[in-house]
Amino acid sequence: MLSTMSSPARSVDSVTDTPHRLLEAAAEAFADRGFHATTTRDIASRAGLSPAGVYVHFASKEELLYQLSREGHEVARDMLLAAAAGASTPTEALRAIMGRFATWHAEHFRVARIVQYEFANLTSEHRDAVLTLRKQIDAVVRDVVTAGVASGEFTVDDVPDTTLALMSMAVDVARWYDPEIKRTPEAIGAAYAELGLRLVRAS
Amino acid sequence: MLSTMSSPARSVDSVTDTPHRLLEAAAEAFADRGFHATTTRDIASRAGLSPAGVYVHFASKEELLYQLSREGHEVARDMLLAAAAGASTPTEALRAIMGRFATWHAEHFRVARIVQYEFANLTSEHRDAVLTLRKQIDAVVRDVVTAGVASGEFTVDDVPDTTLALMSMAVDVARWYDPEIKRTPEAIGAAYAELGLRLVRAS
DNA sequence: GTCTATATAGCGATAGAC
DNA sequence: GTCTATCGCTATATAGAC
Numbered sequence: 001m002l003s004t005m006s007s008p009a010r011s012v013d014s015v016t017d018t019p020h021r022l023l024e025a026a027a028e029a030f031a032d033r034g035f036h037a038t039t040t041r042d043i044a045s046r047a048g049l050s051p052a053g054v055y056v057h058f059a060s061k062e063e064l065l066y067q068l069s070r071e072g073h074e075v076a077r078d079m080l081l082a083a084a085a086g087a088s089t090p091t092e093a094l095r096a097i098m099g100r101f102a103t104w105h106a107e108h109f110r111v112a113r114i115v116q117y118e119f120a121n122l123t124s125e126h127r128d129a130v131l132t133l134r135k136q137i138d139a140v141v142r143d144v145v146t147a148g149v150a151s152g153e154f155t156v157d158d159v160p161d162t163t164l165a166l167m168s169m170a171v172d173v174a175r176w177y178d179p180e181i182k183r184t185p186e187a188i189g190a191a192y193a194e195l196g197l198r199l200v201r202a203s
Numbered sequence: 204m205l206s207t208m209s210s211p212a213r214s215v216d217s218v219t220d221t222p223h224r225l226l227e228a229a230a231e232a233f234a235d236r237g238f239h240a241t242t243t244r245d246i247a248s249r250a251g252l253s254p255a256g257v258y259v260h261f262a263s264k265e266e267l268l269y270q271l272s273r274e275g276h277e278v279a280r281d282m283l284l285a286a287a288a289g290a291s292t293p294t295e296a297l298r299a300i301m302g303r304f305a306t307w308h309a310e311h312f313r314v315a316r317i318v319q320y321e322f323a324n325l326t327s328e329h330r331d332a333v334l335t336l337r338k339q340i341d342a343v344v345r346d347v348v349t350a351g352v353a354s355g356e357f358t359v360d361d362v363p364d365t366t367l368a369l370m371s372m373a374v375d376v377a378r379w380y381d382p383e384i385k386r387t388p389e390a391i392g393a394a395y396a397e398l399g400l401r402l403v404r405a406s
Numbered sequence: 407g408t409c410t411a412t413a414t415a416g417c418g419a420t421a422g423a424c
Numbered sequence: 425g426t427c428t429a430t431c432g433c434t435a436t437a438t439a440g441a442c
Binding site for chain 4: 242243244254255257258263264
């Protein structure tokens with residue numbers, strides 16, 4: 001697994017694991033230059049292999065993209081589910097999921113960009129698989145908004161609209177985030193948690 | 204000029220104007236498949252020309268991208284300036300600019316995607332020129348937020364953060380918008396104007 | 407200003423030695 | 425499982441006829 005989570009768990013030899021190195025090389029290249037602008041030679045040389053070395057471990061360039069996209073989506077989904085499950089009120093849940101989601105999009109902005117912007121470059125089978133994960137992610141946020149409306153904590157004009165706007169704010173962090181900036185991913189998460197709550201509060 | 208504005212003005216012979224046809228062909232291709240995945244043969248054949256025909260009118264594929272990106276940014280900036288200038292209070296101004304911005308990102312989602320996602324594929328000179336336009340766009344929104352805080356109509360934790368979040372919501376419309384959906388760009392704009400106001404209101 | 411033909415380069419992926 | 429060498433193809437861009 002790529003280090004798309006902040007949890008410490010990882011086997012020590014992951015640095016010398018060639019498929020893992022290839023995935024990391026591909027993640028950097030795809031995020032920086034885009035899928036089509038990245039060459040398999042780029043990926044191979046970043047991972048310290050010859051051009052042919054890639055194909056021992058992955059059937060195609062798209063297969064690398066798919067594994068990155070799928071795992072990125074799964075990690076994001078599981079993170080949101082855990083954040084929502086650990087909260088005792090919709091307000092707390094929204095604060096937790098928005099904070100974690102925005103933080104993740106900053107901390108793992110390379111994988112997040114692949115998740116958000118390279119979707120169209122998957123094969124149709126792989127697009128379908130990822131689409132299922134996207135719907136699950138969407139459902140976590142929507143369910144929290146719905147629960148808040150039901151409990152009376154939130155007042156919104158339209159649940160799907162508000163859900164989408166919440167996601168837009170957090171997702172867009174991956175577009176503008178630059179590791180050079182001073183703000184920490186955690187500070188960004190805290191700010192977005194508060195902005196998210198503003199979107200669902202009565203006026 | 205490409206039809207990136209909803210204003211009716213346009214010369215009748217724009218359909219037969221070859222550079223214009225090439226720009227429209229490039230806009231469609233870049234938005235659907237991305238800059239690097241688009242071939243100059245794609246663009247030429249969509250415009251009804253041979254592969255070589257492109258180079259009579261544009262020096263390179265990147266030149267087509269630059270003209271689309273620059274004009275898209277200019278139109279967006281001018282639209283926001285006009286919307287802000289026509290409002291008599293910060294509340295009205297924010298409603299106007301968020302509504303217009305979100306509507307534009309739906310109505311012209313192809314050019315908007317080029318504006319938002321193909322920035323990195325410009326040459327460094329062209330990137331610099333576009334960056335200037337981006338700062339102007341940002342300033343329009345930031346000035347409205349600042350004015351609202353000064354007048355007491357808005358209460359925000361942080362002006363740059365809030366400005367960015369407002370832009371994120373509207374910009375992201377270009378990512379998810381699909382002309383197949385039933386909602387009109389105007390309805391989307393109206394919803395986003397209200398969501399924008401929520402972000403700046405006191406709690 | 408458009409075409410056909412092509413130069414030049416780089417692509418993704420494979421063959422076969424080690 | 426890694427390499428060198430290369431296949432077959434497509435890319436951007438140009439040359440020169442009309």
